[in-house]
Amino acid sequence: MNYLSTRGGTAVSSAQAILRGLSPNGGLYVPEHIPEMPAGWLDPAASFTYQQLAASVLGLYFPELGAAELQDMCGQAYSGFPAEVTPFTQLDDRTCLLELYHGPTLAFKDIALQLLPRLIVRAAQLTGEKRTIHILTATSGDTGKAALEGFRDVDGTACTVFYPHGGVSDLQYRQMATSLGKNVQVVAVHGNFDDAQTGVKRLFSDPSFRARLDAAGRLPSSANSINIGRLVPQIVYYIYGYRYLRQANLLNTDGLMDICVPTGNFGDILAAWYAKHMGLPVGRLICASNCNRVLTDFFTTGVYDIRRPFHKTISPSMDILISSNLERLLFEVCGRDPETVKGWMTSLKEEGRFSLPGELLRKLQAEFDAGTADDGQTRTAIRDTFERSRVLVDPHTAVGLSVLEALRGGKTQKRATLVNATASPDKFVSDVSAALGLPATGKVFDDARALSARTSTPVPASIAALETMEIRHTTVSEPDQMGEAVMAFIGKEA
Numbered sequence: 016m017n018y019l020s021t022r023g024g025t026a027v028s029s030a031q032a033i034l035r036g037l038s039p040n041g042g043l044y045v046p047e048h049i050p051e052m053p054a055g056w057l058d059p060a061a062s063f064t065y066q067q068l069a070a071s072v073l074g075l076y077f078p079e080l081g082a083a084e085l086q087d088m089c090g091q092a093y094s095g096f097p098a099e100v101t102p103f104t105q106l107d108d109r110t111c112l113l114e115l116y117h118g119p120t121l122a123f124k125d126i127a128l129q130l131l132p133r134l135i136v137r138a139a140q141l142t143g144e145k146r147t148i149h150i151l152t153a154t155s156g157d158t159g160k161a162a163l164e165g166f167r168d169v170d171g172t173a174c175t176v177f178y179p180h181g182g183v184s185d186l187q188y189r190q191m192a193t194s195l196g197k198n199v200q201v202v203a204v205h206g207n208f209d210d211a212q213t214g215v216k217r218l219f220s221d222p223s224f225r226a227r228l229d230a231a232g233r234l235p236s237s238a239n240s241i242n243i244g245r246l247v248p249q250i251v252y253y254i255y256g257y258r259y260l261r262q263a264n265l266l267n268t269d270g271l272m273d274i275c276v277p278t279g280n281f282g283d284i285l286a287a288w289y290a291k292h293m294g295l296p297v298g299r300l301i302c303a304s305n306c307n308r309v310l311t312d313f314f315t316t317g318v319y320d321i322r323r324p325f326h327k328t329i330s331p332s333m334d335i336l337i338s339s340n341l342e343r344l345l346f347e348v349c350g351r352d353p354e355t356v357k358g359w360m361t362s363l364k365e366e367g368r369f370s371l372p373g374e375l376l377r378k379l380q381a382e383f384d385a386g387t388a389d390d391g392q393t394r395t396a397i398r399d400t401f402e403r404s405r406v407l408v409d410p411h412t413a414v415g416l417s418v419l420e421a422l423r424g425g426k427t428q429k430r431a432t433l434v435n436a437t438a439s440p441d442k443f444v445s446d447v448s449a450a451l452g453l454p455a456t457g458k459v460f461d462d463a464r465a466l467s468a469r470t471s472t473p474v475p476a477s478i479a480a481l482e483t484m485e486i487r488h489t490t491v492s493e494p495d496q497m498g499e500a501v502m503a504f505i506g507k508e509a
């Protein structure tokens with residue numbers, strides 16, 4: 016299977032696509048065709064583990080990496096997860112949470128980022144790449160820690176994470192700033208997530224920075240969902256989730272399930288789109304945003320417009336205006352025409368907006384619904400879910416639930432919906448406590464203990480430990496100095 020850049024040029028192998036992360040022309044890699052799902056995967060009589068399914072999905076997209084190797088990698092990657100890698104919690108007779116947050120950093124990013132370092136090391140082996148693969152990643156909070164955990168002390172790799180200074184939650188900050196591992200670096204960037212992400216993309220396409228890295232024996236790569244090696248592992252849980260809904264007898268006679276995804280960079284929901292186009296019986300794809308509602312407006316009007324204020328919300332991992340992975344969907348919807356995609360991306364860069372012809376907008380609307388929940392609605396959803404079902408959800412998941420409820424609008428249409436639960440409520444404990452009406456102490460670990468008492472569930476050990484762990488990373492950078500920060504780290508590391 017070869018990979019094309021959304022902005023044109025020659026195809027590369029899957030190993031090269033994974034190693035590079037982003038195409039040198041600024042485009043994102045997409046598979047040259049979307050593989051079809053074997054019918055056996057949907058057969059209720061067939062039984063397989065999450066790990067086995069993951070190895071099969073990866074085998075369709077990255078056959079070059081080797082079936083036996085992929086099986087080993089999937090087995091190792093999920094060994095620290097519960098036996099049911101993505102447990103299900105049914106909220107009512109048509110709503111099921113898919114809990115994606117049982118990995119080491121308590122957010123769904125672990126599912127891909129426990130696997131990605133292994134894919135990268137294997138890809139380097141196959142291509143004969145001898146340089147150290149240096150991961151450069153921008154994070155709105157959760158990718159950073161998941162990448163730091165995934166790459167920590169992995170031979171042949173290094174990892175630098177850039178996060179918006181003051182733009183992540185207290186626990187997210189502590190998780191990152193206390194990171195261990197001799198090959199990892201954490202840098203706070205003045206600005207918001209988009210500034211950090213744009214800064215990283217600039218480093219990738221800056222020949223002089225690449226030359227300096229090369230001279231230091233390094234090849235830059237990405238752990239953001241712009242890397243196809245991050246996206247494909249996320250396809251797995253939708254197929255797994257469909258099998259669960261069917262076994263639990265939640266599907267209607269049409270056999271379809273809807274999927275509702277709290278969305279930021281558009282990676283997770285794009286993986287659902289891939290699953291659908293591989294043949295998974297999916298009805299609607301519901302794209303839920305917080306009040307940074309660029310995507311909601313886009314799916315409603317066809318105009319993508321980032322000339323608007325950036326809001327800091329209680330769902331910070333979705334505080335994004337430039338949703339990178341949308342470019343992959345745009346590539347597909349316009350009939351895989353790189354020139355058209357380039358036109359839109361140039362317009363986005365130069366004018367802060369682009370607009371889709373009506374006919375293409377209708378094509379998207381035939382698959383996607385979109386909606387927005389502001390912080391007040393998010394808190395209401397947290398409280399309602401706890402009161403109705405005794406289930407605690409984090410603010411990101413609550414955005415999804417709020418949008419889903421609004422879209423259903425009391426209609427009796429009963430299609431079963433899988434709602435991605437993208438982070439543990441323990442990771443956003445102060446906002447969750449406030450939503451439940453618990454008194455705010457302003458101290459995150461006191462809040463965690465109070466919430467734990469209220470819900471009779473223990474504070475996760477990985478959160479409790481943060482209270483006394485040493486802050487090891489204190490570097491702060493301007494957006495135009497991010498490359499210098501990386502070079503300084505390499506100098507120290509060597």
Ligand SMILES: *Cc1c(COP(=O)(O)O)cnc(C)c1O
Pocket residue numbers: 122123124157158240277278279280281282283284332333411412437438
């Ligand atoms: C990253 C993240 C999201 C958004 O996922 P995208 O793939 O960027 O759309 C939602 N919720 C949480 C908790 C996240 O960490």
